[in-house]
Amino acid sequence: MTNPVLIVEDEKNLRRVLVAVLEAEGYPTIAAENAEEALDMIQTKHPALVLTDQRLPGLSGTELLRRIKETHPEIPVIISTAYGEIEQAVEAIKAGAEHYLTKPVDEGELIALIRQTLARHGESLPPLHRELRRYGLIGVSRVIETLLETIDLVAPAPSNVLITGESGTGKELVARALHQASPRAEQPFVAFNCGAIPLELVESEIFGYERGAFTGATRAQAGKLEMAASGTLFLDEVGDMPLPMQVKMLRALQEREFTRLGTHQPQRLAARIVAATHVDLAKAVSDGHFREDLYYRLNVIPLHIPPLRQRRADIAPLVHHFLRQICTVIGRDPMVTIAPDALAALEAYEWPGNIRQLENLLERMVVLNRHGHLQRSDLPAEIARHQSDNAFPTSSSPFDLPALERQTVLNALEKTRFNQSQAAVLLGISRKQLRTKMKNIGLLGDQDGEDDTIDT
Numbered sequence: 001m002t003n004p005v006l007i008v009e010d011e012k013n014l015r016r017v018l019v020a021v022l023e024a025e026g027y028p029t030i031a032a033e034n035a036e037e038a039l040d041m042i043q044t045k046h047p048a049l050v051l052t053d054q055r056l057p058g059l060s061g062t063e064l065l066r067r068i069k070e071t072h073p074e075i076p077v078i079i080s081t082a083y084g085e086i087e088q089a090v091e092a093i094k095a096g097a098e099h100y101l102t103k104p105v106d107e108g109e110l111i112a113l114i115r116q117t118l119a120r121h122g123e124s125l126p127p128l129h130r131e132l133r134r135y136g137l138i139g140v141s142r143v144i145e146t147l148l149e150t151i152d153l154v155a156p157a158p159s160n161v162l163i164t165g166e167s168g169t170g171k172e173l174v175a176r177a178l179h180q181a182s183p184r185a186e187q188p189f190v191a192f193n194c195g196a197i198p199l200e201l202v203e204s205e206i207f208g209y210e211r212g213a214f215t216g217a218t219r220a221q222a223g224k225l226e227m228a229a230s231g232t233l234f235l236d237e238v239g240d241m242p243l244p245m246q247v248k249m250l251r252a253l254q255e256r257e258f259t260r261l262g263t264h265q266p267q268r269l270a271a272r273i274v275a276a277t278h279v280d281l282a283k284a285v286s287d288g289h290f291r292e293d294l295y296y297r298l299n300v301i302p303l304h305i306p307p308l309r310q311r312r313a314d315i316a317p318l319v320h321h322f323l324r325q326i327c328t329v330i331g332r333d334p335m336v337t338i339a340p341d342a343l344a345a346l347e348a349y350e351w352p353g354n355i356r357q358l359e360n361l362l363e364r365m366v367v368l369n370r371h372g373h374l375q376r377s378d379l380p381a382e383i384a385r386h387q388s389d390n391a392f393p394t395s396s397s398p399f400d401l402p403a404l405e406r407q408t409v410l411n412a413l414e415k416t417r418f419n420q421s422q423a424a425v426l427l428g429i430s431r432k433q434l435r436t437k438m439k440n441i442g443l444l445g446d447q448d449g450e451d452d453t454i455d456t
């Protein structure tokens with residue numbers, strides 16, 4: 001990321017803190033004391049995002065936002081407002097602010113919001129995000145960050161690894177990453193899927209065979225273990241390995257030797273074994289479908305990849321990545337883009353098929369798309385009906401003003417135990433205005449009248 005984040009804040013200490021927090025996260029950051037200074041910086045420094053206080057000396061945050069939208073509509077703006085400035089927050093969202101934050105600003109929420117906003121705008125992100133792109137693994141979530149740290153930690157060791165996770169979560173990608181990050185990177189990476197293959201075939205595929213070892217063995221063939229040499233053998237769907245093969249595999253791992261079928265000449269097992277499964281292998285052991293001793297042999301280092309729905313922050317960067325990738329592969333230029341509400345629906349969907357399902361859906365949508373822009377209405381109905389506010393419950397959704405207003409009014413009422421006068425003071429509006437809002441959002445019926453004297 002080359003373009004900085006611009007902070008606009010008149011309070012000196014807060015400005016310093018915000019700059020320090022963002023710089024610690026690896027975002028190049030610049031700061032202005034007021035809107036006029038900010039406008040100059042926008043001309044010269046082209047920030048990737050502006051975070052501005054609403055209340056500033058001179059032009060307000062919303063006025064600054066309007067000026068930015070006139071000249072640089074592509075720059076996302078986040079407005080921070082003091083508690084009770086809901087009117088201004090709503091005003092700012094209407095004027096095109098990406099989000100609003102309520103002061104005092106929560107550090108974690110701020111960082112997450114900035115990451116999500118930049119990712120949503122297809123920005124290449126700061127060192128953290130560049131790092132998170134390593135080995136072809138895309139993401140901005142803590143999950144991906146931890147996964148990459150673990151890969152770096154365990155890659156150099158020869159220990160076996162067992163990767164677990166639902167179908168399509170990226171188990172093979174992680175296995176390849178482990179290989180690339182290891183001293184074995186120059187050696188072969190060989191993948192073998194144990195799923196739904198009869199015993200004889202699994203055995204001959206993994207161990208190899210000599211000519212005449214069985215009917216049809218017209219020539220000698222090296223097995224996957226031999227092909228992997230001192231590299232990595234990736235055993236996918238290891239839970240489906242037939243039980244008699246499990247016994248043979250265990251023996252090979254214990255003795256660090258194996259033999260081609262049809263000979264007694266042992267060979268050294270030099271490859272590292274990385275196995276993967278989408279089934280609960282511990283349960284398969286207790287059900288008697290998987291050998292406990294082999295389970296422990298393989299599970300020296302367990303690595304779990306959570307499903308996509310548990311790391312929704314990764315969806316936006318993955319969507320941008322796949323759109324770029326698919327358009328490049330099929331030669332689509334200019335690149336197909338996606339509408340914010342379509343992206344929000346993707347972020348809110350459950351993704352039972354995880355990243356593979358997301359990738360396949362985008363490919364289909366890009367290929368079938370004529371106008372170069374994916375709209376919410378292009379999505380399958382099942383996905384389009386998802387509400388964007390499921391996705392990031394901590395941040396306000398820019399697409400649902402009534403929900404935002406309703407939530408703020410409710411918060412104020414709850415804080416004051418439904419004392420309307422105090423709630424109105426908190427919100428910075430008159431009690432009459434509050435009652436109108438309560439009616440609009442269904443908290444007061446018409447029969448409740450305009451009685452200003454009785455508090456409920």
Ligand SMILES: Nc1ncnc2c1ncn2[C@@H]1O[C@H](COP(=O)(O)OP(=O)(O)OP(=O)(O)O)[C@@H](O)[C@H]1O
Nearest residue numbers: 136137138166167168169170171172173278355356
């Ligand atoms: N974090 C990620 N960043 C980019 N692409 C990813 C990521 N995770 C997965 N993918 C892509 O998603 C697709 C599915 O990943 P992969 O085949 O590794 O999943 P899997 O868990 O091994 O699936 P299965 O259990 O069905 O074999 C691949 O095209 C992979 O490149």
